[in-house]
Amino acid sequence: MATIYDVARAAGVSPATVSRVFNGTSVSAEKVDAVRAAARELRFVPNRTARTLRRRSSEVIGLIIPDIENPYFTELARGVEDVASEAGYSVVLCNSDAEPAKEATYLGIAVAEHMSGVILAPASDRSDLDAIQSAGRPVVAVDRHADREIDSVVMANRDAGYAAASHLLRSHRRVAYIGGPEHIETAAERAEGWRQAHRDAGVEPPGELLLFSSFRVDGGREAMERLLALPDPPDAVVAGNNLIGVGAIQVLSEHALTPPRLAVAVIGGLPFTTLSPSAVTVVRLPAREMGMTAARMLLERVRGGDAPPRNIVLGGELHPASAGD
Amino acid sequence: MATIYDVARAAGVSPATVSRVFNGTSVSAEKVDAVRAAARELRFVPNRTARTLRRRSSEVIGLIIPDIENPYFTELARGVEDVASEAGYSVVLCNSDAEPAKEATYLGIAVAEHMSGVILAPASDRSDLDAIQSAGRPVVAVDRHADREIDSVVMANRDAGYAAASHLLRSHRRVAYIGGPEHIETAAERAEGWRQAHRDAGVEPPGELLLFSSFRVDGGREAMERLLALPDPPDAVVAGNNLIGVGAIQVLSEHALTPPRLAVAVIGGLPFTTLSPSAVTVVRLPAREMGMTAARMLLERVRGGDAPPRNIVLGGELHPASAGD
DNA sequence: ATGAAAGCGCTAACAG
């Protein structure tokens, strides 16, 4: 492990000059060459840890998401990564499992490792951002808002719920909604869209068709079973996210009600659906774009931007479309 | 950002003692208490960067995978993470996109950041491990072998291909295979299992039914289209991985051949399938276990284990089962 | 058991 001292000696310059060469400050051409040659010769790799310690900041940004196995979040991660690596930042992906405790651990790591900033999909509405904020590290919230005034980028959840429900209401009488936990903002907002679509269609939202579950496959399964067991079951259903959609459709298939036998609209993409594209309606959520936007906002803050916090809502024009992602 | 010096002053001890308290070496009970109190008071968080610089090793392990959006790899990541965090290590997830150049970049970051070690799903058969190995950092290969003698854990790919094909051959005449790129070891081995199953069934493997494509959804789609266009199309197909399976089934659905109309066996889980569980045969690959095993092996090396490199093959007894993950 | 002191490798004033 060669250091800048080794390189400096080999190139006949001072360590500072070596550092300058690797940081793009002005050095005479000949010395640059000498340093580069020596560095190559010695297989010199700058020690990032030392640099981070000195600079008190590293070129990595943290991304904390609640479920690394949910394609929605990996797509988001993709977006973050693309923008970040373009700008020379690495991103480290942390899985909070939707547990505030794990989230707190990772937030702690972020400050202890001097990460430049964090993009956080909050696990609860009470994320403790005190430590990281007082360390001066910017945080941007994605998917859900944090409990304080920080940059955030979220989906037009209400619109998505509205689009899905009103699409189904055009040709169906009893349109159910299966959402995530009611206390999660995204679930509540999408449900509100569902309600509004009913009202705008001149119908009172049927309370027994509104189910809050979990944003996971088993949540969708269990809720769908309950809906089918109703005395007067729905003839259409809005799935509050991709995984709920998967679970609901699985149950329908098991009951020989594979869509479009019973109509389904899913909020969020179905990247690995094996259904024919026309069978299910999808209201796509631009997760990748959300990641890219969040990354850009974060980098702006990292570079010292101090505009007032902005809240960006993505997907103003949500079109129900066929499945297939 | 309090430092150990601040804590030391507040607690009336030396910085060394504070360090000892946080590293579990012997310190008298009263000083421990004083230090802990002061640390809490000052909201002290040990600076990991400084520790890493001094110790020349950090408690993070790198995990480099070719496709973060493939559930197979996120499941693997889950396994790694569970074992690692249990042992007090964080894992940073890096997406090589199956590009050797990106892989090389991340390998470089791993040494520059003093990561304890790396778990690598090689993007090619010529990963350059010189730098990281000469830095003394252990590497364990997962999913595919590296081009040199290091610990590795892979799937019983041949068996998986064999199990899938022989299952289908019990009730079908023309069983195709769609695999990833032929030069990728996993693809080649699974194909070999498919061939062997034919021979054991007393049939010559039909060359026109063996297609090498890409390990992605579009690869599966395109190959399935080609198979259906054959003069004598197959009546069953083995998908070489989960994404190929998704693509193939999508195409089948579009041609009104939804499984089990045309029989499909998929190598690897179908976590988000929306098919009824009995429609598709799945030969499950224990990705999570692979991650856990790799993490354990890596940690052993990190702790100084110097046994000769081991090669672990997972899933000796692969049972074809119904879909649904 | 505890403290003093010397760095880990790099960067950023500050001179020159």
Place this chain on the structure above:
DNA sequence: CTGTTAGCGCTTTCAT
């Protein structure tokens, strides 16, 4: 443009 120097915050001998 270039070199000297002083740390970043922590761990770890080496004494005591």
